[in-house]
Amino acid sequence: MNYENYRLETKNRSFLVIRLFMVLVLVKLPKGEMFISTNELHLSLVIESLFDNTNKFTDSGSVTLKIKLDKAQSKLRIEVTDTGCGIPPEEREEIFLCLSV
Numbered sequence: 655m656n657y658e659n660y661r662l663e664t665k666n667r668s669f670l671v672i673r674l675f676m677v678l679v680l681v682k683l684p685k686g687e688m689f690i691s692t693n694e695l696h697l698s699l700v701i702e703s704l705f706d707n708t709n710k711f712t713d714s715g716s717v718t719l720k721i722k723l724d725k726a727q728s729k730l731r732i733e734v735t736d737t738g739c740g741i742p743p744e745e746r747e748e749i750f751l752c753l754s755v
Contacts, residue, residue, distance in 0.1 A: 712738035
C-alpha cells in the first residue's frame with residue numbers, strides 16, 4: 655500500500671448529512687493542524703463507510719466522529735458514536751475487521 659503525507663481536514667459532507675437525515679453531526683479533531691502518512695483513498699473509504707452505516711441506522715439524534723492522533727504509537731484512532739439501533743456484540747468484530755488496517 656502506498657502512503658503519502660496527508661493533511662486531515664473536515665469537509666462539507668457532514669453538513670449534507672444534517673440536512674438530509676435530521677441528524678446532528680459532530681466532528682471532533684485535535685486542536686491545530688494534524689499531518690499523517692496514510693493512503694488517502696483508503697482513509698477516505700473507511701470514514702465514508704462509517705458515516706454511511708451511521709446514516710442507515712440513525713433516523714434522528716446525533717452522530718459524533720472523533721479523530722485522535724496517538725503520536726507515541728504512530729496511530730490514528732477514529733471513533734464513531736451514534737444514537738442508532740446499534741450493532742449486536744457478536745457481529746462487531748466481523749463488521750469492523752474490513753475497516754481496520
